[in-house]
Structures are given as structure tokens and as C-alpha cells.
Amino acid sequence: MSLEQVHSQIVSCTKCSLHENRTNAVPGEGNRNAKIFFVGEAPGRNEDLTGKPFVGSAGKILTQLLEENGFSRENVFITSILKCRPPKNRNPHQNEIKACSPYLTRQINLIKPKLLVSLGQTALSFFSKNSKLSEKRGTLFDFENFKVFSTYHPAAVIYNRTLLSELKKDFKKISKLVV
Numbered sequence: 243m244s245l246e247q248v249h250s251q252i253v254s255c256t257k258c259s260l261h262e263n264r265t266n267a268v269p270g271e272g273n274r275n276a277k278i279f280f281v282g283e284a285p286g287r288n289e290d291l292t293g294k295p296f297v298g299s300a301g302k303i304l305t306q307l308l309e310e311n312g313f314s315r316e317n318v319f320i321t322s323i324l325k326c327r328p329p330k331n332r333n334p335h336q337n338e339i340k341a342c343s344p345y346l347t348r349q350i351n352l353i354k355p356k357l358l359v360s361l362g363q364t365a366l367s368f369f370s371k372n373s374k375l376s377e378k379r380g381t382l383f384d385f386e387n388f389k390v391f392s393t394y395h396p397a398a399v400i401y402n403r404t405l406l407s408e409l410k411k412d413f414k415k416i417s418k419l420v421v
């Protein structure tokens with residue numbers, strides 16, 4: 243199956259109730275040959291409206307962090323655990339993650355990135371079930387045949403500006419891990 247086929251399955255998916263209220267599903271976007279693959283939590287309002295990942299305020303921070311380190315949105319891949327927006331941006335439910343995550347697994351196995359980057363607790367929990375972000379952040383661990391680097395979700399910076407310098411340090415590390 244190709245990435246395009248996975249994405250067309252995602253946009254017509256009805257595996258959980260989140261499809262009922264979506265404007266657009268958000269498969270993700272970026273480079274088919276990306277070395278770095280970013281995984282957030284779920285689409286928010288702007289993503290639901292546009293069908294594109296990380297285009298709201300968290301997305302601005304992510305784009306800036308990428309560009310500061312010599313990357314662009316076009317040479318990485320960006321997606322989230324869930325492909326449809328939960329109502330009022332509530333946390334994903336386990337049944338939704340279970341229904342949706344096979345799409346993520348297929349995307350990862352097609353792109354075969356050098357590094358997966360989990361953004362925030364929801365993404366971390368998918369890759370490492372009982373891990374806490376406070377303990378795993380800034381570290382590398384294995385997921386199947388891939389390496390995962392865990393950091394904060396860029397949205398966390400919106401609520402706590404002091405995290406920005408930590409996030410910047412993590413992105414510097416990430417850029418060194420893929421050279």
C-alpha cells in the first residue's frame with residue numbers, strides 16, 4: 243500500500259465517532275523520504291478546517307523550531323496520533339487511539355524515518371505505554387525498529403513560556419541525531 247492510499251483511507255475513515263463532526267480528516271504531510279517524523283496528539287480547530295497538520299499556534303512554534311535548525315516543513319513529515327479533531331480539543335480516548343493508530347503505524351513503516359519525534363504525553367504514551375513525559379523527555383528509546391526522541395508538545399509553550407528554551411535544546415539535539 244502506498245502513502246497516498248493510506249491517506250485516502252484516512253479521509254474517508256469512519257472507524258470511530260470522531261468522523262461524525264469533522265470538517266476534514268488530517269492525514270499529515272511532508273516528505274515521503276523524511277528522515278524525521280513528528281507525531282503530535284490530534285488535529286485542533288485550524289487543522290480540522292484546513293485538513294493540514296500543525297497550522298495553528300502550536301504549528302507556528304513547530305515551524306519556527308524546524309527552521310531554526312535548518313529544516314523546513316517540506317523536508318520532514320508531520321502528523322498526529324489521531325487524524326480527526328476531538329470535540330473541544332479534549333484528550334483522545336483509548337478507543338479512538340486504538341481505531342486510528344494503525345494508520346500511523348502504516349505511515350511510519352512506509353516512510354521509514356531515521357527518527358520519530360513524539361510531541362507531548364499522548365504521543366509518548368503511544369510509543370512507550372507507561373512512560374511519563376517528565377521522565378522521558380529529551381531521551382531516545384526504541385519503538386519496534388525505530389528510534390523515538392520524546393519532547394514537549396509545542397502547544398505546551400503557549401501556556402508555559404519557560405518550556406521554550408527546553409524545547410529549543412531538544413530540537414538542537416534532534417537536528418544532530420539525523421546528520
Ligand code: URA
Pocket residue numbers: 268281282283284285286289294295296297298300301321322397
Ligand atoms: N496539535 C497536534 O497535536 N496536532 C496538530 O495537527 C495540531 C495541533
